[in-house]
Amino acid sequence: MAQDQFHGRIGRTYDESEPWWPEQTRAPDDAPNVLTIVLDDVGFGQLGCYGGLIDTPNIDSLAEEGLRYNSFQTTALCSPTRSCLMTGRNHHSNAMAGIAEISTGFPGYNGHIPHENGMLSEILAEEGYSTYHTGKWHLTPAEATSAAGPYDQWPLGRGFERFYGFLGGDTDQYTPALIHDNHQVDPPATAEEGYHLTEDLAQRTIEFIGDTKQVDPDKPFFTYFCPGACHAPHQVPAEWADKYAGEFDMGWDEAREQILAHQKELGIVPEDTDLSPRNPDVREWDSLSEDEQRLYARMMEVFAGFLEHTDAQIGKVLDYLEEIGELDDTLVVVVSDNGASAEGGPDGSIDENHFFNNVPESLEDNLEAMDELGGPDYFNHYPWGWTWAGDTPFQRWKRETYRGGTSDPLVVSWPEGIEARGEIREQFVHAIDLVPTVLECIGIDPPEEIGGVTQSPIEGTSFAYSFENADAPELHTTQYFEMLGTRAIYHDGWRAVHPWPLGTPMTAEDLSATSLEDSGWELYNLREDFSEAHDVASEHPEKVLELAQLWWAEAGKHNVLPLDGRGVERLAEERPEPGRPRDQYVYYPGGQYIPENAAVRVLNRDHSITADLSIPVGGVEGTILSHGSKSGGYSLYVLDNHLRYVHNYVGKEEFEVVADEPLPEGELQVRMEFETTGEPNLDEGLGTPGVVRLFHGDDQVAEGEIPKTIPITMGLAAGLSCGRDALNATTDVYRDRTPFEFTGDITRVTVDVSGDTVVHPEAAMEQIVTRE
Incomplete structure (x- = not known):
């Protein structure tokens, strides 16, 4: 403490002096705890409370005590969405157009989230909150994830006081690559001893919260709990998967029908919602052989067990908060980071490294492994037919800007702050809206600077207005989307989508938005067509042109340009490395x-x-x-x-x-x-x-x-x-x-x-x- 900051009096002796202590930074007296739970690769139609066929009683309980949103949107990819959730700015504004491993040397794409885009953890740490992160991070530039650093984009460099988890996009659930604060640690036990990462993360979350609450019970916490489930590998103890034996024998076509029926019963989708058109990449279930059906059904059983097991770990954290009397005054937000993942391909995989190395997998080999799927010997992923079903009622999936890639569950519960119980909200909400919502609930304004760095404007809009008013007009009325060359734009109930195959270079002619014939835009009226099942571009050419032009305007505002649909060339871009190349x-x-x-x-x-x-x-x-x-x-x-x-x-x-x-x-x-x-x-x-x-x-x-x-x-x-x-x-x-x-x-x-x-x-x- 500098001499000029001292407000007491210093005399020649203690008797002539007056001590003084600086006032401790404290959160507002009525500030709630904040618990943000981010699921991974969980589609709109997979949670029980969203009509899914998997039991998720703890998340369902939060929904019964709070709100479910049916128009929550993400970016269609992991790291970009997480950057939005943490900063309140769009993913290109965060330089996180994709993941850092495919960064390019442009402002929207370089993988380094600017410090002027402060994270919620940084804001709340300066407001007297304890800040903890457990689980998946994946917001550090690829070249900075080793012990050589730099560490300014690791969790502890972005406002978290404690961290326990992994830096990358996925990890083995039985032998994870764990980081504790800023250093690596070994898993505390082995698979043979019953270790599972999600269980470990839940216990660490409880410990972090308890460590502070028993010393300073009035200090609120912000906990960012990201299990990494249900990203591949789909790994879970056998008893969790075995519970679902036979439950998916009907196949993905029938599963879509059942899920939509459940969604209508729950009111999570309008009664007149149609299933989106058949995905041409997905084979009909009835066309598969008996062995294929048996294997693929088991792969889905493993995924289901993995998701329910994850829900159980979330339940442990919620039970602990209730035990210590903190649950009612905790703003709990549950989201997924993108639509369900199609990375298992058409046939699924028992080890995705075969796929990455172009090594074919045989049905015979995979059938031999079937009884051990979910265990420590395999790095498995289900076939993309189940992905399609998991995104019911939408088309497509993760990595694409159809609603199957961008529409995700959003559950909000805050018993002391929200009177509504078990209701559904239809207002459009985007991942960038979480930060301003949390700040409004706490009662603080976005800071003008953090750590001496002047802050950029938050681009999201608080959706707290919708908590008590289901009919409140939505405030977030325009939102662009871009992911790996695919594009979309939402505006006042209309949604235009421009699909693009990954890895296909784009030319100026390809990007033309001046004529319907050349543009390739599809158009959906979400007020009448919740699931994007009916393309009405030919009926409303003027609306297509309007939205295409609006997309370009939004792209110019948020560092989306230059639009980049390259695949191989984008990978080959020169980018920083952790050290100079050497022999x-x-x-x-x-x-x-x-x-x-x-x-x-x-x-x-x-x-x-x-x-x-x-x-x-x-x-x-x-x-x-x-x-x-x-x-x-x-x-x-x-x-x-x-x-x-x-x-x-x-x-x-x-x-x-x-x-x-x-x-x-x-x-x-x-x-x-x-x-x-x-x-x-x-x-x-x-x-x-x-x-x-x-x-x-x-x-x-x-x-x-x-x-x-x-x-x-x-x-x-x-x-x-x-x-x-x-x-x-x-x-x-x-x-x-x-x-x-x-x-x-x-x-x-x-x-x-x-x-x-x-x-x-x-x-x-x-x-x-x-x-x-």
């Missing part, structure tokens, strides 16, 4: 797990791994360097005092080379050399074959063929660790001994990648956009 990467034991985007890339190139070791009397064992996961990767390790190298081909096969003789005692340099012996066939899921040679010093001690290697990526849950296999063991050989730490001393490990590499940009782009 040698040096790693040390005891450091943090290095995320995939920051780790050395060895695929499809000659490379070597050299380790400086100290071998004690009696020999050693353990991991020297591991990169990947159960879904694919490699490991240089020691077992029975013999140097070994294993290449795990996308979780399907393992190829191992073992030294002929044991490691000698004392100081020793060991080396693995990989020499490519052929060309990759990336389109067919085959990386370069090669020969692996192992060395003790200059003496070769082993040689073996690696007939096929991972072609494109180690996978979303991959990473590199030195001296241990940090998370999800790369090989079955020591999986039951994870992390299989090295028992000798490692001075350093050097990976040389001076050989050329090969990339498959189309497949890499598909991998990146599924990290939402």
Whole structure:
């Protein structure tokens, strides 16, 4: 505290002086707690209280005690929506047009949320709130997620006082890549011991709240609870999935009919709502074989169990708040970040890394895995027929700007602040409206500056006006949408949609909005057609032109331009990296797990791994360097005092080379050399074959063929660790001994990648956009 800020009196002695303490920042006396719960990839028609076929009693209870909105909109993608929820600004205004992994060097697209767009956490921390985040973040630039930072876009750099969760788009529910505050931590237990990430996150949320409330019970909290469910992998203990045995045997076509009927019964959609047209990408259920139906139904059972399990963890948090007397004065908001996900493709997947690497999955192999889906051995995702059903009554899904991609559940409960109970609201609400609504409920104005940074205007509109008045005219009357080249615009009950296939370059002619023939816009009157089932563009050409022009005007305001429909080229854009490209990467034991985007890339190139070791009397064992996961990767390790190298081909096969003789005692340099012996066939899921040679010093001690290697990526849950296999063991050989730490001393490990590499940009782009 500076001398000129002291308001007491300082004399020569204490008797001549008057002490003074600065006044503590306190929230307004009647300020509520705020609990924002963000579900992941949960569609409009999947929660029970929205007509879904899955039991979600805790969220349903919140709806009974509060309000459900049937016109809540998101951006159609994860990170962009979350940026809106946290800042009250549009996703392009936040530079988060997509996810940071596909950033480009333009203001709306660079993946760095400006500090002048302050987050709700930053606002409330300065207003005397405790601020906590548990779960998925995915708002840090891709190049800044390693221990090298910078940390200003990590949760603790954006106003949260405590954080426990993961930085990326998804993670394994049994072996997650966990961050506690600003450092990595190991999961506190194993799958065999009953660990599951969502349960862990709920318990941490309770602990964070309890830690403060028992010391300062009058201090309100803002808790941002984001389980990461139900994003892939769909993983849940078997008993939760088994509850739904047989419940989805009717298939996705009949499921859509049932869900719509439930929605009408609940009043969540108008009585005259039609199902949107059949999705041409989805096969009719009755056209599938019995084996396909059996497998796909089980995949949906697993998803259903995953969602109900998540609801149960939400229930634990709500029960705790009720137990400590805080629930009635907590503004609880439950949303999903986008429509249901179609990233499982037409047939679903037991491990999405097969898909990313163009490795075909056979029905026979997947049927063999069926009974274990949801467990720790698989990284599964249901087929997109269930996605389509999950977005009932709308068409399409996540990543597209039809309502199937942008319309999501919104449940609001605040017993002491909202008198209405169990009612439905039809006013248009967008993700950018959450921040101004929370601020109005608390009774504070948006700050002019945060941390010395002048703030930009909030672009959302509070929807608190609708809490007690179902018939109040909506205040958010115009909203643009843009996602990966697809566009839409909402204005006064009308919605125009311009679909665009991902990865298709756009020309000036393609973007023409001056004639109906060239523009490709569809038009829907949502006052009469809630589900966007009937395109009336040909009947109202003047309205199409009006809305198309309005879209361009809104795009100009919010950094949407230049409109970018590229796929491969967008991936190939130069962007900041965590370090300068180099031929040698040096790693040390005891450091943090290095995320995939920051780790050395060895695929499809000659490379070597050299380790400086100290071998004690009696020999050693353990991991020297591991990169990947159960879904694919490699490991240089020691077992029975013999140097070994294993290449795990996308979780399907393992190829191992073992030294002929044991490691000698004392100081020793060991080396693995990989020499490519052929060309990759990336389109067919085959990386370069090669020969692996192992060395003790200059003496070769082993040689073996690696007939096929991972072609494109180690996978979303991959990473590199030195001296241990940090998370999800790369090989079955020591999986039951994870992390299989090295028992000798490692001075350093050097990976040389001076050989050329090969990339498959189309497949890499598909991998990146599924990290939402």
